[in-house]
Amino acid sequence: MGKMKKATARKRTGITAAQFNKMMYENVPLARLFGFRAISIGHGTARVRLRFHTDVTRAGGTVSGPALMGLADVALFAVVLGMIGKVEMAVTTSLTINFLRKPGPVDVIAEARILKLGKRLAVGECALYSEGDPEMVAHVTGTYSIPPR
Amino acid sequence: MGKMKKATARKRTGITAAQFNKMMYENVPLARLFGFRAISIGHGTARVRLRFHTDVTRAGGTVSGPALMGLADVALFAVVLGMIGKVEMAVTTSLTINFLRKPGPVDVIAEARILKLGKRLAVGECALYSEGDPEMVAHVTGTYSIPPR
Amino acid sequence: MGKMKKATARKRTGITAAQFNKMMYENVPLARLFGFRAISIGHGTARVRLRFHTDVTRAGGTVSGPALMGLADVALFAVVLGMIGKVEMAVTTSLTINFLRKPGPVDVIAEARILKLGKRLAVGECALYSEGDPEMVAHVTGTYSIPPR
Amino acid sequence: MGKMKKATARKRTGITAAQFNKMMYENVPLARLFGFRAISIGHGTARVRLRFHTDVTRAGGTVSGPALMGLADVALFAVVLGMIGKVEMAVTTSLTINFLRKPGPVDVIAEARILKLGKRLAVGECALYSEGDPEMVAHVTGTYSIPPR
Numbered sequence: 118m119g120k121m122k123k124a125t126a127r128k129r130t131g132i133t134a135a136q137f138n139k140m141m142y143e144n145v146p147l148a149r150l151f152g153f154r155a156i157s158i159g160h161g162t163a164r165v166r167l168r169f170h171t172d173v174t175r176a177g178g179t180v181s182g183p184a185l186m187g188l189a190d191v192a193l194f195a196v197v198l199g200m201i202g203k204v205e206m207a208v209t210t211s212l213t214i215n216f217l218r219k220p221g222p223v224d225v226i227a228e229a230r231i232l233k234l235g236k237r238l239a240v241g242e243c244a245l246y247s248e249g250d251p252e253m254v255a256h257v258t259g260t261y262s263i264p265p266r
Numbered sequence: 267m268g269k270m271k272k273a274t275a276r277k278r279t280g281i282t283a284a285q286f287n288k289m290m291y292e293n294v295p296l297a298r299l300f301g302f303r304a305i306s307i308g309h310g311t312a313r314v315r316l317r318f319h320t321d322v323t324r325a326g327g328t329v330s331g332p333a334l335m336g337l338a339d340v341a342l343f344a345v346v347l348g349m350i351g352k353v354e355m356a357v358t359t360s361l362t363i364n365f366l367r368k369p370g371p372v373d374v375i376a377e378a379r380i381l382k383l384g385k386r387l388a389v390g391e392c393a394l395y396s397e398g399d400p401e402m403v404a405h406v407t408g409t410y411s412i413p414p415r
Numbered sequence: 416m417g418k419m420k421k422a423t424a425r426k427r428t429g430i431t432a433a434q435f436n437k438m439m440y441e442n443v444p445l446a447r448l449f450g451f452r453a454i455s456i457g458h459g460t461a462r463v464r465l466r467f468h469t470d471v472t473r474a475g476g477t478v479s480g481p482a483l484m485g486l487a488d489v490a491l492f493a494v495v496l497g498m499i500g501k502v503e504m505a506v507t508t509s510l511t512i513n514f515l516r517k518p519g520p521v522d523v524i525a526e527a528r529i530l531k532l533g534k535r536l537a538v539g540e541c542a543l544y545s546e547g548d549p550e551m552v553a554h555v556t557g558t559y560s561i562p563p564r
Numbered sequence: 565m566g567k568m569k570k571a572t573a574r575k576r577t578g579i580t581a582a583q584f585n586k587m588m589y590e591n592v593p594l595a596r597l598f599g600f601r602a603i604s605i606g607h608g609t610a611r612v613r614l615r616f617h618t619d620v621t622r623a624g625g626t627v628s629g630p631a632l633m634g635l636a637d638v639a640l641f642a643v644v645l646g647m648i649g650k651v652e653m654a655v656t657t658s659l660t661i662n663f664l665r666k667p668g669p670v671d672v673i674a675e676a677r678i679l680k681l682g683k684r685l686a687v688g689e690c691a692l693y694s695e696g697d698p699e700m701v702a703h704v705t706g707t708y709s710i711p712p713r
Contacts, residue, residue, distance in 0.1 A: 143325070144324055144325035145324045145325070145330055146320060146321050146322075146323065146324075146330075147321065147322060147324075147330045147332055147333065150299060150321060151332070171295060172295050172296065172299060173295075173296060174295065175293055175294045175295075175296075176292070176293035176294070181294055181295075181296045181336075182336070182339055182358050182361075183296055183300070183332055183333075183335055183336030183339060184296065184332075186332055186335045186336070186339075186361070187330075187331070187332030187335070187336075190331055190332060190335075208365065208368075209331050209365055210364070210365055210536060210558065211362070211363060211364045211365065211509060211538075211558060212331075212335070212362070212363050213360070213361070213362040213363075213511060213660045213705065214360060214361050214362075215359070215360045215679065215680075215687050215705055215707065216357065216358055216359055216360065217679055217680040217687055218680065219357075232662065232664055232700055232703050233662075233664040233665065233700070237535055237560070238508060238536075238560065240662050240664055240703070242689075242703065253679055253680070256679050256687070256689065256705060258660065258662055258703060258705065260508065260509060260558070260662065262535070262536065359685060359707065360658060360687075360707060362511045362556065362660060364530065364531075364538050364556055364558065366530055366531040366538060367531065381513065381515055381551055381554050382513075382515040382516065382551070386684055386709070387657060387685075387709065389513050389515060389554070389658075391540075391554065402530055402531070405530050405538070405540065405556060407511065407513055407554060407556065409513065409657065409658060409707070411684070411685065441623070442622055442623035443622045443623070443628055444618060444619050444620075444621065444622075444628075445619065445620060445622075445628045445630055445631065448597060448619060449630070469593060470593050470594065470597060471593075471594060472593065473591055473592045473593075473594075474590070474591035474592070479592055479593075479594045479634075480634070480637055480656050480659075481594055481598070481630055481631075481633055481634030481637060482594065482630075484630055484633045484634070484637075484659070485628075485629070485630030485633070485634075488629055488630060488633075506663065506666075507629050507663055508662070508663055509660070509661060509662045509663065510629075510633070510660070510661050511658070511659070511660040511661075512658060512659050512660075513657070513658045514655065514656055514657055514658065517655075
């Protein structure tokens with residue numbers, strides 16, 4: 118972590134997917150239960166996977182709504198931390214989800230991107246896909262409060 | 267369940283909290299993991315509890331965002347089924363949450379109510395409270411698609 | 416206005432309905448076109464009227480959606496300024512509206528209230544009613560950014 | 565209009581920008597006041613312009629929030645009618661806007677696209693831009709109820 122802190126000090130570099138996953142598993146037990154894992158974090162983008170498994174299914178073999186909402190929230194959070202660095206006090210202030218199609222019994226991929234990074238508020242959008250299917254399963258927008266630096 | 271079906275046939279009576287919990291635990295594994303339990307379902311209202319426990323916490327001893335979103339979704343769903351009866355095909359079409367305050371390390375109570383019950387769409391709102399604290403922790407609105415009867 | 420400034424300096428008193436209307440008509444031409452008028456601003460609440468007239472109708476004799484959205488936005492803004500005083504730089508950051516019923520060919524009344532007044536963000540909700548009809552026509556939540564003081 | 569009806573009868577062709585503008589100006593007086601005009605309607609997309617003029621400004625020379633919300637609503641509506649044809653009874657059921665940046669004193673361009681066209685509900689998203697500036701001014705998602713055919 119010392120390495121990351123130095124980078125942050127230098128130019129507030131964002132965190133990597135590996136750093137994000139480590140922090141997420143330490144701080145948010147649900148992330149492990151849900152089976153979330155950041156695949157990549159770029160400049161203003163992030164991709165996060167939800168592993169399909171029994172705990173997140175619901176009758177009919179589809180993925181439960183709260184699991185999709187949690188996935189999008191994590192992906193948007195990854196986008197924000199990918200830009201401002203490890204700031205544990207950044208918090209979700211609002212989130213809107215539109216459920217579009219019933220996801221299949223496979224992993225879900227979240228593709229999130231920043232819409233605006235302000236000094237105090239970040240806004241992003243996130244598209245969810247069943248792996249291997251180009252049709253969007255859900256669309257999410259979220260806002261995140263950034264603590265004073 | 268035979269009794270409920272008869273009642274439904276007669277005048278599409280809504281389901282009770284006990285019936286709702288039974289259905290929820292059978293169909294949605296996450297509901298048990300999260301520790302959701304419907305306390306009461308009235309005419310156009312529902313109250314649902316989220317039990318505070320390790321799995322739903324996050325660093326700092328607060329309740330995780332996805333657990334709050336899931337709780338509100340379940341409470342709104344309970345309101346809808348409390349009005350139209352056991353219709354497993356009713357689905358969430360959209361949900362908006364505003365996070366207002368950091369919940370304390372206690373159970374969270376969701377108080378949901380119907381705003382409109384149409385033929386095809388139901389809309390409700392839900393307030394979340396840390397048990398014993400009158401300040402709202404989060405506010406949610408949700409829309410639910412009702413299948414053709 | 417001198418009187419108000421003094422009050423603000425003393426204890427950041429919120430503005431009155433009359434002060435709000437004056438400011439609104441000076442700064443927002445649309446407010447006059449739409450026929451908005453704040454009726455009352457209380458502690459954490461506001462009531463604003465939309466006058467029914469040709470410009471805000473749409474085919475079928477109902478009130479146009481954008482007029483309803485504008486009305487709710489103004490009512491929520493009135494709630495915020497009613498609490499923090501005349502701060503022209505407070506801005507809407509997000510707004511979610513659920514349209515519930517077709518409004519009748521009469522004035523629309525917005526009843527807004529604060530859900531959270533933080534240092535940097537205020538959140539409120541607003542119910543819209545056709546005058547004289549207890550059924551809610553639309554439900555709105557909005558968030559407002561408060562400038563550093 | 566006879567030509568359009570025939571087309572609709574044949575294969576439910578969507579309407580063109582010219583047909584959309586004609587219908588909009590006839591049915592929604594606000595559209596003229598606001599200065600909305602559909603530029604193009606494609607397969608699942610639409611582009612609509614808000615003419616910058618005094619009535620839609622607010623103090624500081626920026627475009628008023630309700631004008632932006634109205635613009636996005638119209639653009640999303642154009643996307644839907646571009647797919648299902650002239651169905652006057654299609655109505656907005658919900659809309660969420662995130663205001664990202666203060667628009668400049670120029671025309672605003674809305675670029676809307678469909679996310680899902682179901683039998684009963686259509687969902688779309690819309691990005692707003694100040695003309696000539698690549699930074700998004702606001703992001704909107706909206707849902708539209710489609711009447712039974």
